[in-house]
Amino acid sequence: xxxxxxxxxxxxxxxxxxxxxxxxxxxxxxxxxxxxxxxxxxxxxxxxxxxxxxxxxxxxxxxxxxxxxxxxxxxxxxxxxxxxxxxxxxxxxxxxxxxxxxxxxxxxxxxxxxxxxxxxxxxxxxxxxxxxxxxxxxxxxxxxxxxxxxxxxxxxxxxxxxxxxxxxxxxxxxxxxxxxxxxxxxxxxxxxxxxxxxxxxxxxxxxxxxxxxxxxxxxxxxxxxxxxxxxxxxxxxxxxxxxxxxxxxxxxxxxxxxxxxxxxxxxxxxxxxxxxxxxxxxxxxxxxxxxxxxxxxxxxxxxxxxxxxxxxxxxxxxxxxxxxxx
Amino acid sequence: xxxxxxxxxxxxxxxxxxxxxxxxxxxxxxxxxxxxxxxxxxxxxxxxxxxxxxxxxxxxxxxxxxxxxxxxxxxxxxxxxxxxxxxxxxxxxxxxxxxxxxxxxxxxxxxxxxxxxxxxxxxxxxxxxxxxxxxxxxxxxxxxxxxxxxxxxxxxxxxxxxxxxxxxxxxxxxxxxxxxxxxxxxxxxxxxxxxxxxxxxxxxxxxxxxxxxxxxxxxxxxxxxxxxxxxxxxxxxxxxxxxxxxxxxxxxxxxxxxxxxxxxxxxxxxxxxxxxxxxxxxxxxxxxxxxxxxxxxxxxxxxxxxxxxxxxxxxxxxxxxxxxxxxxxxxxxxxxxxxxxxxxxxxxxxxxxxxxxxxxxxxxxxxxxxxxxxxxxxxxxxxxxxxxxxxxxxxxxxxxxxxxxxxxxxxxxxxxxxxxxxxxxxxxxxxxxxxxxxxxxxx
Ligand code: SF4
Ligand code: SF4
Numbered sequence: 001x002x003x004x005x006x007x008x009x010x011x012x013x014x015x016x017x018x019x020x021x022x023x024x025x026x027x028x029x030x031x032x033x034x035x036x037x038x039x040x041x042x043x044x045x046x047x048x049x050x051x052x053x054x055x056x057x058x059x060x061x062x063x064x065x066x067x068x069x070x071x072x073x074x075x076x077x078x079x080x081x082x083x084x085x086x087x088x089x090x091x092x093x094x095x096x097x098x099x100x101x102x103x104x105x106x107x108x109x110x111x112x113x114x115x116x117x118x119x120x121x122x123x124x125x126x127x128x129x130x131x132x133x134x135x136x137x138x139x140x141x142x143x144x145x146x147x148x149x150x151x152x153x154x155x156x157x158x159x160x161x162x163x164x165x166x167x168x169x170x171x172x173x174x175x176x177x178x179x180x181x182x183x184x185x186x187x188x189x190x191x192x193x194x195x196x197x198x199x200x201x202x203x204x205x206x207x208x209x210x211x212x213x214x215x216x217x218x219x220x221x222x223x224x225x226x227x228x229x230x231x232x233x234x235x236x237x238x239x240x241x242x243x244x245x246x247x248x249x250x251x252x253x254x255x256x257x258x259x260x261x262x263x264x265x266x267x268x269x270x271x272x273x274x275x276x277x278x279x280x281x282x283x284x285x286x287x288x289x290x291x292x293x294x295x296x297x298x299x300x301x302x303x304x305x306x307x308x309x310x311x312x313x314x315x316x317x318x319x320x321x322x323x324x325x326x
Numbered sequence: 327x328x329x330x331x332x333x334x335x336x337x338x339x340x341x342x343x344x345x346x347x348x349x350x351x352x353x354x355x356x357x358x359x360x361x362x363x364x365x366x367x368x369x370x371x372x373x374x375x376x377x378x379x380x381x382x383x384x385x386x387x388x389x390x391x392x393x394x395x396x397x398x399x400x401x402x403x404x405x406x407x408x409x410x411x412x413x414x415x416x417x418x419x420x421x422x423x424x425x426x427x428x429x430x431x432x433x434x435x436x437x438x439x440x441x442x443x444x445x446x447x448x449x450x451x452x453x454x455x456x457x458x459x460x461x462x463x464x465x466x467x468x469x470x471x472x473x474x475x476x477x478x479x480x481x482x483x484x485x486x487x488x489x490x491x492x493x494x495x496x497x498x499x500x501x502x503x504x505x506x507x508x509x510x511x512x513x514x515x516x517x518x519x520x521x522x523x524x525x526x527x528x529x530x531x532x533x534x535x536x537x538x539x540x541x542x543x544x545x546x547x548x549x550x551x552x553x554x555x556x557x558x559x560x561x562x563x564x565x566x567x568x569x570x571x572x573x574x575x576x577x578x579x580x581x582x583x584x585x586x587x588x589x590x591x592x593x594x595x596x597x598x599x600x601x602x603x604x605x606x607x608x609x610x611x612x613x614x615x616x617x618x619x620x621x622x623x624x625x626x627x628x629x630x631x632x633x634x635x636x637x638x639x640x641x642x643x644x645x646x647x648x649x650x651x652x653x654x655x656x657x658x659x660x661x662x663x664x665x666x667x668x669x670x671x672x673x674x675x676x677x678x679x680x681x682x683x684x685x686x687x688x689x690x691x692x693x694x695x696x697x698x699x700x701x702x703x704x705x706x707x708x709x710x711x712x713x714x715x716x717x718x719x720x721x722x723x724x725x726x727x728x729x730x731x732x733x734x735x736x737x738x739x740x741x742x743x744x745x746x747x748x749x750x751x752x753x754x755x756x757x758x759x760x761x762x763x764x765x766x767x768x769x
Binding site for chain 1: 338495578579580650652653658662665685693698707711712728737741751
């Protein structure tokens with residue numbers, strides 16, 4: 001025999017799935033929402049996304065090569081996803097240098113300081129977003145006009161901000177609603193907000209694709225969305241003059257983006273279906289608490305980061321159903 | 327809805343390319359090497375020496391304790407030497423080399439093809455014959471069959487499950503046997519039922535073998551107490567615990583044997599061997615072996631003598647393809663890669679699989695992305711990613727707490743991991759260590 005036989009332990013075959021394929025499926029699932037935001041915010045949406053992506057990849061490459069002195073792993077697709085998600089979580093008019101700072105925070109603090117892909121505790125894109133929200137509160141809440149819906153100028157507020165402000169100042173909900181886009185407009189995305197969060201419909205299409213391709217399972221999105229709907233619904237039924245209809249909670253403030261794309265980040269979410277449901281309900285409950293009682297109009301970014309911190313604990317205590325009982 | 331087991335499972339491509347090819351009898355080779363340890367338990371003790379003349383079917387190594395089996399000559403000829411040589415594990419094992427001369431069988435064996443259905447023997451006599459014939463689980467587990475047939479004190483068998491699942495890709499030896507020897511398998515099953523004193527037997531077959539399901543369902547009508555259950559295709563349904571769950575809905579508790587839920591599992595090949603041993607006085611010295619692979623010229627199912635070198639089977643299947651990178655004894659999920667083509671066919675060899683170079687190489691592993699796929703495919707409800715980490719870091723108490731000993735080494739986790747992590751390699755290492763710790767505690 002001329003060639004030596006390979007001797008390695010079983011199994012001897014491997015599914016044709018790979019980490020890279022999974023990452024590119026996530027990217028693919030983000031495209032409908034990206035197209036929608038280009039439609040709504042024009043070339044700015046592309047500019048912000050491109051800067052965020054390039055910055056995230058560059059930051060990962062530079063830190064890995066020169067600081068960590070390891071082989072850069074930029075082509076695994078994960079930095080690309082973080083870049084797109086970071087862009088999705090900021091206003092479309094954000095200056096380039098703020099985006100770059102966000103990318104440094106996301107990749108440097110959020111991911112590489114923990115050791116890189118697979119080791120980070122917090123969702124890197126959300127670390128970047130919250131860092132920017134704290135450092136640049138004005139720029140981060142200056143929403144560009146929706147070029148389609150014809151909402152006015154640069155300062156147009158997001159639906160959630162309108163509600164928060166109105167309720168705090170005692171305006172009855174019924175009056176607030178006259179100033180709000182209709183639910184169908186919010187579903188479609190005829191409103192304003194962060195670049196990628198405005199069209200619930202496009203995000204749901206992406207989510208269904210990921211479900212179909214088995215990139216994610218239903219547990220996290222359904223438990224987040226379900227718990228928000230139930231808790232917001234209870235408040236609304238109890239006092240419809242002070243609390244808004246749960247549909248608005250579901251369609252606004254990045255809830256779909258968070259539930260479908262941010263909370264489902266594999267690295268930072270629990271490993272078992274039961275753990276994922278606990279995590280999802282936690283996110284839903286914290287989101288609603290912040291929205292109803294906290295200082296910020298939106299709450300899902302913080303809620304996800306808080307539950308990210310609980311993920312190791314959940315993994316430790318919530319074990320899969322074992323074969324053969326306890 | 328077809329039955330299957332609940333937790334986990336994967337669907338590797340089936341590649342049953344030799345399913346349509348009838349079993350071909352391979353003549354005895356020029357020489358054989360018959361290891362004395364082809365089963366789980368103590369190796370048998372050789373009872374022949376260099377220069378002895380043996381006949382096909384003659385006892386050449388004797389069972390050395392209860393959990394051990396007899397070994398018989400698979401050919402007639404002259405014992406060349408009793409020595410050590412590598413088997414499929416790659417380690418040298420004691421065995422008997424025989425130079426073949428003709429093919430003279432011991433007189434007691436009934437060589438006719440005629441079906442004998444004689445159920446007069448009592449259970450004890452059946453078990454004795456099985457033990458005498460050196461029968462082991464032919465699905466690959468190679469546990470001595472006579473041991474299984476004697477339930478531990480206080481336990482009682484209620485149902486016999488006959489495993490016709492053959493969930494490993496490529497392998498078709500059980501499938502062919504079911505198609506060609508259905509009556510004999512059913513007779514063997516009746517004999518096993520009698521030995522176990524059970525009234526009920528179920529043959530489990532995956533739905534990708536509709537011809538076998540149909541044939542056995544039809545034929546089983548004339549055998550009291552035997553029925554066939556079609557199962558949804560899912561790997562590792564051929565695992566004992568998974569098959570019991572799929573057919574009876576019961577879960578064997580962690581660390582327990584199937585008998586704990588009243589079940590005993592035997593492979594269809596074993597049932598056939600039982601038939602031959604009890605009705606035809608024929609010891610286990612040959613078996614059906616699939617030879618397959620993407621580039622194999624003539625994918626085949628051979629009835630081969632135990633001890634036949636792998637090489638001889640490959641020749642018979644059209645020769646070793648140019649680009650062969652790996653030769654596996656068994657299936658691609660749980661089989662063993664062999665280092666030499668001299669290793670002999672043994673009682674546990676269900677197939678020989680030839681893989682091309684490209685397939686033989688493993689992918690470069692990258693970091694765990696915590697995608698939880700390994701957890702969701704594990705049929706035992708374990709957390710392979712976690713067991714890998716604790717095995718690697720040698721935190722064996724954590725591994726034990728998280729039930730590393732429950733792992734059935736099915737390979738579903740490594741198969742699935744998108745980061746190509748060799749999870750099972752680490753888990754095997756951890757299992758070995760935890761096993762040692764448990765044994766030392768008992769002392
Ligand atoms: S090899 Fe072990 S850990 Fe991996 S899937 Fe199979 S039973 Fe689970
Ligand atoms: S399948 Fe692989 S990458 Fe996914 S969690 Fe398990 S070990 Fe990690």
